[in-house]
């Protein structure tokens with residue numbers, strides 16, 4: 196008797212409104228542009244006037260000085276009161292909305308995202324480069340693939356940098372990370388100095404052409420701090436298995452390369468709350484923001500998705 200293949204049951208799901216996703220993107224890009232504009236204004240003001248102020252815009256400076264401050268009541272060199280105030284604000288934001296600062300406000304993150312988007316738009320007209328970029332994205336976002344495993348391993352680089360920055364600042368009494376910090380190079384770009392931090396900035400810009408947010412993914416200690424604190428956050432992206440099509444669009448849209456459709460609740464320390472996965476998802480009810488007590492919320496799932504092969508259809 197010939198074998199009959201069983202066709203999976205077709206399921207249609209309500210499609211997400213493009214107006215809503217457009218508004219979400221507009222809100223994020225506007226916030227990033229506004230924050231970047233303020234930072235540029237402070238940098239220009241610093242350049243044309245008294246030569247101080249822009250370094251106070253680094254929240255990580257507040258974390259670097261913290262140990263010295265509580266043990267000796269002094270701060271390490273280059274610390275401004277604004278650094279400490281921003282560090283506290285970051286802590287509160289991370290509990291309230293995960294690494295919201297990275298996805299919505301950080302100018303260095305915005306610069307990396309903009310470089311990648313502009314270069315991608317340019318290369319999409321060149322078939323060879325377009326294919327290469329698509330293959331790279333597919334390889335790094337295929338669940339369980341070697342490229343994704345390597346990528347996830349490299350994510351731990353952030354914690355090594357964090358440990359080195361905090362221990363170094365406490366031990367030596369100055370900000371060791373400042374020497375290689377691309378953010379410091381960016382805010383001091385008007386007073387050009389060819390140093391290690393500037394080389395790091397060039398490296399981050401070059402890598403951003405092929406990888407989305409390379410510094411955020413592999414080296415940012417501020418992102419690592421927020422990712423750890425965010426574990427206590429009640430807010431997270433939640434995926435509903437029964438509404439998920441298993442189409443992979445969320446994985447490919449995620450700038451932090453999180454396998455969203457392998458999760459029930461995205462609690463990864465790399466999630467920057469950018470909501471790109473939600474805007475990319477064609478199914479209205481598959482992804483959303485859920486508020487739940489961290490210990491009571493459903494943890495991340497690692498198995499296959501409950502995807503239906505049916506295409507999204509217009510629904511109620």
Ligand code: SF4
Pocket residue numbers: 432448449450451452453455461465466467468469470471472473
């Ligand atoms: S999981 Fe979603 S919200 Fe988190 S970083 Fe990825 S795309 Fe952004």
Ligand code: SF4
Pocket residue numbers: 434438439440441442443444445446455456475476477478481482
């Ligand atoms: S959650 Fe991801 S895999 Fe599921 S429907 Fe949305 S974009 Fe597709």
